[in-house]
Amino acid sequence: MNAPESPRVSLFVTCLADLMRPSVAFASIRLLEQAGCVVDVPLQQTCCGQPGYNSGEYEATIPLAKKTIELFEHAEYVVAPSGSCAGMICHHYPKLLDGQWRERALALAEKTFELTSFLVDVVKLESAPAITTSLPTVTYHDSCAGLREMGVKEQPRKLLRNLCDVDVSEMQQSDVCCGFGGTFCAKMPDISEKMVDDKLRNASSTGATLLTGGDLGCLLNIAGRARRQGLDLEVRHVAELLSGDLYSPAIGEGE
């Protein structure tokens, strides 16, 4: 069994992994356990509140932020397989709340991490059971909130190198938004279409047949557009690659 000093991690599943792609959350649990963590999943969790918050529905988001804080504040670490949900907890809950609640939000922010940065920067996962599947050429999309709010850039690349023996084929403008932006893609579909097409063109130019990243919102957008365009591009969350889960259908792929 795990040594008493094992880091105890509460997984923030994220609503998109919960509803659309549970394999991302299971992969996250496996990776955290491989890194020697004891993982628990608070069962009362739902969503971090970004859809409403980013649309300016602050008052409706406040109770949800408080619920999330109450549910996770006793954890040693909170880890989310998403830079934007981790960013919501770390940077936006404290903005949304006042007084005592703000203090509690800041305390939670201190121990909340995006998955790949937690694995590299905190628990220093260097290797994992050999992954036998050989990966095709892989390119990586840097999701905006992970990159700019949570400082996620080198960590997933390092893990892909160490765990999967893959060097990312870098696309041009990998740090430019894919056009998802939560409700933005539904409010301004024409502009969003242009942005995601740019992303797909840059990705395809690398010769990669597999695109990965750390945020399901972006990946659903990119995969959905690739499908609509009839492009042969496999899209998977980086946690799935790192844990060797390449057998379930990729995002938007039929069974």
Add this chain to the structure above:
Amino acid sequence: MEQHSQQFKENAANALADAGGVAQRDILALFTPIMRDAAVAEFGPYEALRQHVKRVRQHSLDNLDYYLARFELEATNNGNQVHYADSADEMNSIVLDICQQHGARKVAKGKSMVTEETGLNDYLQRGGLQVMETDLGEYIVQQAGETPSHIVGPALHKTRDQIRELFLDKHDLGERELESISDLVGEARVVLRDHFLQAEVGIIGSNALIAENGYSMLVTNEGNGDLCANLPNVLIICTTLDRVLPRAEDATAIQRLLVRSATGQPHTCYTSFYSGPRRAEDADGPLETHIILLDNHRTDILASDYSDMLRCIRCGSCLNHCPIFAATGGHAYGWVYPGPMGSVLTPLLTSLEASAALPNACTSCGRCAEVCPSAIPLPDMLRDLRHEQSVEKITPASWRQGLRLHAWLACRPGLYQFLTGIGIAVMHRIGRKKGGFRSLPLAGGWTSKRDFPSPQGKTFMQQYRQRSRSNEQ
């Protein structure tokens, strides 16, 4: 200037349908960030300078009354006449009055977004004056009967061929090729030289007003600002009262950031300081100088939650880094200031109703805030404006209610997990074979451009509870 921000989405769709324009903007969106990054990297302690400038700007704004009074005193001592204008109309009428007092017929104008904001050119032309823009980009835009598409490069939307056609059409100079860029610049220089020499009044803007000595700083690449300021007998500086800074070294600190952020140059070709009218011992210079300080809602902004926006130094870097600006171009925003800074400023300077689409033209990607030399939290301010739109019921009711219902439901885990469990099971059953949906009720915005990927199967919460139960048995 007339506002068309309400048609942002239609304007954007039209811009995206113009393949030539899209290609032009793609190139700019790729190279302007590279140039800015190189200039910043070469500078070295950029972040320290950025934080310094942020503090200086904030300090100046926090003590605006003191520094404005000091600037007015020093500028007046230098022989300038200082005017305050509350509104766009007031600034325009002060300028027209000055021109009429001098019996002016021709005005030579340097680049100024403030006078775009007040619609000065139209106003003066209605007053019988001939106004000539002398910044090359502004001149091109004026000849084409258009408005600037970018606050630093007004004509960045035009290709070399388009400019060539324009000059061949507008300049009556006979047969010529105008093949190279230097041919085009040379021709504009010849045409504009006459205007400089004939104008009775010169009008320029200002990048900074220096309280300690009453000087005004202007950065340009073409030197046209200096010609506007020195050749005509009367100079009018049109600017806003938030430009004031305590010391000369604060203005030069801003210049270091401004130019690198704007064009990626270490310096512009000209950084000029204007002190006042010609003195007895001076060889040249204007005989009379006026400085007009426009408010036009700046003091309202200063008193509001959006006061950080007044730190903006108009470098245009947020435009160059915004993927939405890159997609649509500046004209789509439908007023004077486009891009992220424009999407914040336009609602504050006009109205939230007339600018409703602009705060939504943002994915919160954060690239603008990352490069902003004044560290203005632009995505946060755009979100705050969306909040205001929701409070004032400018946001469509269906969006407001839908998102509130989602948040309400997410606060009730039992009900949320029960309902999402059913919904996901249904979607999985229908979509599992194909892997995605081409259309989906309530998701028309999404499925108009992309498939909606099918969920994997049971929700994570259902599967995890099942596993936990079977582990316990």
